[in-house]
Amino acid sequence: MKVYIANDHRGTKYAVALAEFLAAGGNLVEHLGTESEDSCDYPDMAQLLGERVAKETGGSGADDTGVFGIGICGSGVGISIALNKIRGIRATPVFNDHLAEFVKRHNNANVICFSADTQDLADIERYVNIYLQARFEGGRHEQRVKKIHALERSQ
Secondary structure, eight states: OEEEEEGGGGGHHHHHHHHHHHHHOOEEEEEEEOOSSSSOOOOHHHHHHHHHHHHTTTTOSSOOOOOOEEEEEESHHHHHHHHHTTTTOEEOOOSHHHHHHHHTTTOSSSEEEEEEETOHHHHHHHHHHHHHHHHOOHHHHHHHHHHHHHHHHHH
């Protein structure tokens, strides 16, 4: 699996640790930054991450691209909102085991986002592993993902 990670200054510690965790699991990881704790804006980091994931996946809803992204900011929400402005990105905050599984199975999310302020690293690592084990179910869910893409194209 190829994983892109981006974060604002509040997510730096988690992003660096997650990159090491994922690489140790045999994944190809590229940390897009920031590696500093100096203030930066999560929309800028979301743009780097979203454009890279969208390019690598062709903006498709396909489950077989072998590429996904992880975004981290203070809440996990701001970076997710910014990511969803990029065509082909389906980003969502993940804050429990159920979401970690079903954002992939039902929504085929290609970026998962986390809170540096309210989540701990052990939980985030568990959520990432759950996400990696999940597979998109297709069927009625595929039709819904296609409708999301149609909404993007209509704007």
